[in-house]
Amino acid sequence: TQLLEQSPQFLSIQEGENLTVYCNSSSVFSSLQWYRQEPGEGPVLLVTVVTGGEVKKLKRLTFQFGDARKDSSLHITAAQPGDTGLYLCAGVEDSNYQLIWGAGTKLIIKP
């Protein structure tokens, strides 16, 4: 069974700090997406990465796809309370078109 492991599972930090969350697998993905989910809502897409080594920036959020397309990271600079939520990564294997989801990183930013 394909696994996407996210770490850490839970992170609570003060406003203004930087943080990085990780999404790792032993398999190669044709693309990987990051979603953010707020309580009582469905996940909302943040970014899609498709090329090994690709880096995408969304304001204070920086997403990187590993060179081998097996892992990804999300770095947040100067975190704000509005960044609080569950961050989910989801990858599509080269061999099929099903999305594999990580269990998520629950992020709390304290004012």
Added chain:
Amino acid sequence: NAGVTQTPKFRILKIGQSMTLQCTQDMNHNYMYWYRQDPGMGLKLIYYSVGAGITDKGEVPNGYNVSRSTTEDFPLRLELAAPSQTSVYFCASSYSRPGAKELFFGEGSRLTVL
């Protein structure tokens, strides 16, 4: 623009009861999905559809059924509810195959089976 709409938002069922979770989207998306989300477990695919009249099983289909008679609607039927089906259910849609385009999610339906 409503996007993906799910009903009901909350429901409590007794063991053995049946119910249907409704899902409709107004974006003319061909692909639709049903997921369940359990605490700390991420999203598990129950069923998906690539177009009207076409459905297929996902990772955890047992105890569920779906139909796709129109592009807009993709209801999920729970037969003989069991406590293991207590979860939050999300319907989603996309313009094309997973990973290529964004998945749009509904707000979720929280189901408790007692």
